[in-house]
Amino acid sequence: MKVTEKDVAYVADLANLELTGAERSGMVRDLNSILGYIDRLNELDTSNVAPMAQVSDRYGVDQSKRGSERFEYAYREDVVEGLRKSLPQETALENAPDADGTFFRVPKVIER
């Protein structure tokens, strides 16, 4: 077993999840099964392979340009309302579970 109940509790904490007792034991079983399968990646020697975070760099529109220069078309002026207007406050709050008309309302953060 690679992943223990303690690991699951630690990772759940990082992910802002709580998980019930039954969920935790199910998660121990599932993560071990999936990670066991994933371990086959270790059969590959990748010591001289560059990591790939995204695909756009492999088909840069202009291969003669380097790095971020390839993506100059994606730059825009650093101005307020550069691409679209910000949402009006009223609209931005419409989907909030709890709002007071000006702010999102949440339980008290600072104890004193």
Next chain:
Amino acid sequence: MDLTQLTIDAARSAVQERKTTALALAEAHYARIQKEDGEIGAFLTLCKERALEQADRIDRTAAEGKPLPALGGVPVAIKDVMSTRGVRTTAGSKSLEHYIPPYDCTAVARMEAAGAVMLGKTNCDEFAMGSSNENSAFHPVRNPRDLSRVPGGSSGGSAAAVAADMVIAALGSDTGGSIRQPASFCGVVGLMPTYGRVSRYGLIAFASSLDHIGPLTKTVKDAAIVLRTIAGRDPMDSTSADVPVPDYVADLEKPVRGLKLGMAKEYFGEGLDDEVRQAVESAIDKLKTLGCEIVPVSLPHTPFAIPTYYIIATAEASSNLARYDGVRYSYRAAGVKSLSEMYRRSRDESFGAEVKRRIMLGTYALSAGYYDAYYLKAQKVRTLLTRDFEEAFGKVDAIVTPTSPTAAFQLGEKSNDPLAMYLADIYTVTADLAGIPGISVPCGETREKLPIGLQILGKHFDESTILRLAHAYEQAA
């Protein structure tokens, strides 16, 4: 004229020539939804008011004798992971059960600007995580060909809606096969474009480096028409590519004779169902009789695609789904006393089992001490998988494979075994990792009358060639 049996061009022409109206088209398809969807469950939300307003605009344009745009009056459905202004968008999750977006996804806006009439939002696996549509927080979707079977996932609602003639075309999203696999299971055409070909603006993010929007349609030509409509640079998505959009529809008529098609043994090995193998091999024979040359190619890292995918996709998902905090627009648990308790209980109560599993796996892979062993390792193997394709495409114009190792499976068959479910994506995930385009086109049926799909993979930004091949096969079959 049966209004629910038309292609995009036939529907648009009929409205243009006043043989029918956009309103009648919308009503005929709503009647079909009313009749069929109780059993199938393809839709989560209908937006009749918005649809009928759009239909009326189209009908007025036609009445004035003005030319209709490419999708003028065509009833469509949108997977519920694409934001639609004023129309509830849930991503199949309880977390967004009551979410009403304040803006439109670019792909949806482009469909409507081209005259499409959006009838509603389609069911999907929660946050597009699944291969069977059983992970929807609301209800599963059933395969219109056999109601005891799944429609595939995660765009199962979109595939089923097209297959059951409830719409003429639909948009889906593909992160590991979620357009192509359900298209294959339901017997329709599904196209995943090149990464960056279609803007992701307004698409609820699952794994940002892998998410693609694309069409599900009844014919290859319809897929070409929809792609031409939604493709192209969008300043609102910095990863949308600045590459010209060719006329995919005109390109369908170019000859396929002389094209070189790669066949990789890695896609025909253990686990491939015999009936699927036979159907795909005879489809490839058909392409050969049309003048294509079949060339053996090797994609040696293919067996490592699923483990790579399930690290990268879950790592990105764990980060993307951090936004569901119960503060701004997602579900909030009742009776919480502290901020931390609010985050935890809101997420605990609103996410389904598969979403939690993937957040946990992704968080684990990114956590201190495991980052190099899992996430960085997977990113390096992603390079190897992409190089496999780059080398193969040095020799061939396209690669032909099965879309899925089996036809549609039974509801409940794999739902208790996450790993077995992940393996349903074995032939589709690699294209997502490499960012290349792929199409699934129907290529026959099993003895039980279940559809089988032929997958054609292409070079970056070369949707034209795979559409042309799929079209030639479809016309000849």
